[in-house]
Amino acid sequence: MSEKQKMDHSRRQLLKGGAALTLAGIGGAATLPVMAGTQGKVQTKFDEIVDIIVIGSGFAGMSAALKARESGDSVMVIDKMPVFGGNSTINGGAMAVAGSPLQKKEGIEDSVDTMVADMLEAGRGMNDVEMLKLVCNGTAESCEWLTEHGVKWKPFVQHFGGHSLPRVLQTVESSGAGIIRPLIKAAKKAGIDMRNQTKLESFVKNDEGRVIGIKVRDGFYFPRNKTGKVRLFGASKGVIMATGGFGRDIEYRQMQQPKLTKELDSTNHAGATSEALKQMMLIGANPIHLDQIQLGPWASPDEKGFGTASQFNTIATYPSGIVVDSRTGERFFNELADRKARADAIMTRRDEQGNPVYPIGFTNAEGAKKAQTLAWGLKYKVIQQAETLDELAQLYGIPAKALKEQVSRWNKAVSAGKDREFGRPMQKAMKLDQGPWYGVRMWPKVHYCMGGVRVNTHSQVLHLITDKPIEGLFAAGEATGGIHGASRLGACAVAEGVVTGRNAGQMCTQSKRVELAQA
Structure with a gap:
């Protein structure tokens, strides 16, 4: 058999479906x-x-x-x-x-x-x-x-x-x-x-x-x-x-x-x-x-893995609250966009050195009433409670005046039934007009x-x-x-x-x- 014939024969054996390789146990497994x-x-x-x-x-x-x-x-x-x-x-x-x-x-x-x-x-x-x-x-x-x-x-x-x-x-x-x-x-x-x-x-x-x-x-x-x-x-x-x-x-x-x-x-x-x-x-x-x-755009850097923030943000913050840049106190994306859009938006919040600047998601007691992980999040300080917007701003280093102005704009959008800033669906949107308030720092995690x-x-x-x-x-x-x-x-x-x-x-x-x- 010539060298070419030998090579052709070997190739045919390799392409036969991989049975021989599989039975031999690729990776050094026993015969x-x-x-x-x-x-x-x-x-x-x-x-x-x-x-x-x-x-x-x-x-x-x-x-x-x-x-x-x-x-x-x-x-x-x-x-x-x-x-x-x-x-x-x-x-x-x-x-x-x-x-x-x-x-x-x-x-x-x-x-x-x-x-x-x-x-x-x-x-x-x-x-x-x-x-x-x-x-x-x-x-x-x-x-x-x-x-x-x-x-x-x-x-x-x-x-x-x-x-x-x-x-x-x-x-x-x-x-x-x-x-x-x-x-x-x-x-x-x-x-x-x-x-x-x-x-x-x-x-x-x-x-x-x-x-x-x-x-x-x-x-x-x-x-x-x-x-x-x-x-x-x-x-x-x-x-x-x-x-x-x-x-x-x-x-x-x-x-x-x-x-x-x-x-x-x-x-x-x-x-x-x-x-x-x-x-x-x-x-x-x-x-x-x-x-x-x-x-996953609902995770928090203040805990490992899935944690308590994920469920809280999914059932409370995103449908019933808003997310703001901690430096400006303003929203910067549609909170009900798909996961990729939200995660991509959050990942843009960085300082001049490229380090994360964690956005703050928050809602009030009415928005958080169905969140089953709220108590655990508060216990481990992943979620923090504030009686007023001024206190919430102080907890997270947010400009208080800008935060209150943003909340006011949001409440007007809910009344109008239209989010002119980011086009968020408003079927179940609620006003954020009274506390107490519940906030959480947010940063995406590899999910799926x-x-x-x-x-x-x-x-x-x-x-x-x-x-x-x-x-x-x-x-x-x-x-x-x-x-x-x-x-x-x-x-x-x-x-x-x-x-x-x-x-x-x-x-x-x-x-x-x-x-x-x-x-």
Whole structure:
């Protein structure tokens, strides 16, 4: 064989689907046990076999697992962390729903088309429209499904930034735990096998290139990468990736967005890293929009992570208050714009040396009456109370005269029903005419990855070269990319996670079962 023939042969072997590389365990993993199959083929022997494996236990993962289990398939859920839920547990528990009963009760006319239009505008037109329609079409049904599983909602609709009208429902706990706990309870009751401290190492593919299982580290202790026993789990129908984003993977997120350095905090839990995404890419998954990483504009520099300010600003400051530059006492953006617009505006508040000058968001007692984290924020001095505007100005070093003039202009805008300064929607705007006042310093934090792997409306992961499905591999939630474009609207993470998770679970159950061998 000539050198050219050898090179061509090697190239063909490499492009055969990556099966040999996967079975060898890229990254120095142990060789997988195999047995001789028929016609000279090699068949992997698995330690355990189920119909469907779901990786990740957040909104998307638990929704996928439960939906798949409804069809009678055996389902295993794995999560690398010691507790289930991931970012979903510490999420604010808010879900955008087009056409909910609460909207109708309050006389709010909404539609799927209106929600699609709002998300397209926020996404700067970069959205995958077919996937976007799938999500918006599924919100009402999925919300009802969550309610049937025991999720309890507050009895009113909220108006989040970037939405053209109020459509947001929120759990009574003001936390994603109000969704995750009922779903985990339902999963255990349904006989779904829940495994924590179980980390994905790589995929296992058969000779036809289909994903038929995974290699894991069982008994894994995050972040010690070599802990746990290497085991093989087979999935006769498919593997569903619901592994979330990589907001806490500082090195990888900085590759995508150099400005997102370690100095910028994140609302994500420690396990929000990129290794699962990389494993999908290694077998040909098409990564899209990885540089579109969202900053949460409601966070405070006076606490770590999600904290108390995020919920307070979401439910009180933004809908019922205003945000001002501490140097001028004046507003400088539309408080109900989408997240990207608000975060970008806040990030411009810097001194001559480029250091942050933290804006001040505030409202009064009437505006803060539904904020469940107010007491905690006051206790830890993330939120501060003032009896007068003069006292508020003194607390934050704001020019008092300018602050009072700004409040006066705002009150006139509310009376007129029109914000001539920044075009803010005024449906639920309220006057700020009496104290006490509650203020908080604000600065964005890394919050959500709009990018991930490309999927179709059957939740199948698509190949980088062929744009055809990688057989046996599905994905849902933040692990996917394209739905939100350049910026995700608030409360659409729960919507996306639950809708696409249920979709992935249903589609995976319809896959043809392959025969697998057990060790």
